[in-house]
Amino acid sequence: MTIDESGVLVVGGGVIGLTSAIALAESGRRVRLISRDAAGGTTSAVAGGLCWPYRVQPYARAVRWSVRSYEVLAALAERPAETGARMVTGTMTAEVADGTAGPAAADDGLTAWYEAVPELRRARPDELPEGGASGWRARTPLVDMPAHLRYLERRFAAAGGVVERRPVTSLAEAGREAGTVVNCSGLGARDLVPDPGVYPVQGQLVIVENPGVEEWFVSAAPGAAETTYVLPQPYGVVLGGTACEHAWSREPNPAVAVAIVARCARRFPALARARVLAHRVGLRPARSEVRLAAERLPGGALCVHNYGHGGAGVTVAWGCADDVVRLIAEADAA
Numbered sequence: 219m220t221i222d223e224s225g226v227l228v229v230g231g232g233v234i235g236l237t238s239a240i241a242l243a244e245s246g247r248r249v250r251l252i253s254r255d256a257a258g259g260t261t262s263a264v265a266g267g268l269c270w271p272y273r274v275q276p277y278a279r280a281v282r283w284s285v286r287s288y289e290v291l292a293a294l295a296e297r298p299a300e301t302g303a304r305m306v307t308g309t310m311t312a313e314v315a316d317g318t319a320g321p322a323a324a325d326d327g328l329t330a331w332y333e334a335v336p337e338l339r340r341a342r343p344d345e346l347p348e349g350g351a352s353g354w355r356a357r358t359p360l361v362d363m364p365a366h367l368r369y370l371e372r373r374f375a376a377a378g379g380v381v382e383r384r385p386v387t388s389l390a391e392a393g394r395e396a397g398t399v400v401n402c403s404g405l406g407a408r409d410l411v412p413d414p415g416v417y418p419v420q421g422q423l424v425i426v427e428n429p430g431v432e433e434w435f436v437s438a439a440p441g442a443a444e445t446t447y448v449l450p451q452p453y454g455v456v457l458g459g460t461a462c463e464h465a466w467s468r469e470p471n472p473a474v475a476v477a478i479v480a481r482c483a484r485r486f487p488a489l490a491r492a493r494v495l496a497h498r499v500g501l502r503p504a505r506s507e508v509r510l511a512a513e514r515l516p517g518g519a520l521c522v523h524n525y526g527h528g529g530a531g532v533t534v535a536w537g538c539a540d541d542v543v544r545l546i547a548e549a550d551a552a
């Protein structure tokens with residue numbers, strides 16, 4: 219194996235690996251991306267695709283990354299058929315245990331996000347579920363992830379990037395192939411780094427035929443295991459969801475699916491009768507906070523870690539990719 223000293227090897231072909239690889243390739247670097255799974259088989263392909271910071275820490279950095287991604291995705295939404303991104307209006311609120319909506323507080327750590335999203339405003343009572351709720355109305359990017367991942371792969375190839383489908387068994391081994399490694403292995407970082415602080419937050423979804431839903435709706439209390447979301451995608455409406463910490467199964471649970479549809483039908487009654495098209499389960503790569511930092515591998519190669527994006531990988535990906543490019547440039551200059 220010859221070392222490509224000035225080249226970059228990105229491990230991971232989900233939304234985090236692909237955006238990092240594109241940002242690097244488009245900045246003039248020679249980039250190879252190695253992924254164990256096809257893009258369609260990643261957690262990223264399961265994501266509902268809403269651009270909104272959720273279950274990701276630290277909030278201050280996550281908001282900065284989210285605002286940057288919002289800008290990129292809003293521009294891509296001008297070409298929805300090509301990129302899979304669209305701008306869609308919707309309502310964000312929080313649901314409390316009795317099924318009514320609780321406060322989506324202004325001091326929930328996302329103030330900078332609320333200030334940055336154009337035209338975001340407090341929801342009026344008639345725009346919220348019953349129960350004296352508060353929430354937000356906003357027009358945000360909503361991304362058809364299977365289509366978006368195909369777009370990202372095409373864009374990476376157009377920038378000269380090369381994809382290899384195989385597992386990487388150690389970062390030190392990767393560092394013997396290229397001068398710089400970018401670790402975007404998601405939940406795989408648990409074994410690859412190894413980092414026992416990375417753990418799954420399992421999410422189940424039901425995809426149904428669209429009975430006429432045009433807006434998105436999310437009610438997700440921080441830390442709750444059950445959420446309600448309704449995301450109209452071109453392939454059907456994505457109904458969610460669950461957030462079960464440390465649950466590893468990827469098998470849809472039929473009882474959970476029934477409960478998801480019932481919760482969503484409280485908001486849009488026609489969903490109760492909508493034909494079910496598919497069931498999906500994905501494992502969010504959670505961590506106490508995103509690890510986006512550089513270190514030297516044993517052989518001396520630079521490694522930039524970019525993993526642990528929890529429930530917001532789609533939302534923060536482009537902002538994180540910018541930081542990856544910056545960290546490598548800083549190491550080059552040092």
Ligand SMILES: Cc1cc2nc3c(=O)[nH]c(=O)nc-3n(C[C@H](O)[C@H](O)[C@H](O)COP(=O)(O)OP(=O)(O)OC[C@H]3O[C@@H](n4cnc5c(N)ncnc54)[C@H](O)[C@@H]3O)c2cc1C
Pocket residue numbers: 229230231232233234235252253254255256257260261262263264265266267268269270384385386387402403404405406407410419420421422423459499500501502503525526527528529530531532533534
């Ligand atoms: C039900 C559900 C709904 C969601 N909805 C949203 C949403 O609306 N908005 C949002 O922003 N986020 C959402 N998310 C979160 C989002 O899906 C994740 O944060 C994001 O997909 C993480 O991307 P990733 O690239 O880090 O990981 P992944 O997509 O899991 O990709 C990891 C990559 O690393 C590769 N890999 C791992 N180990 C190795 C190895 N040893 N060698 C080689 N390759 C390796 C894998 O093959 C894969 O290519 C949702 C998640 C779930 C489960």
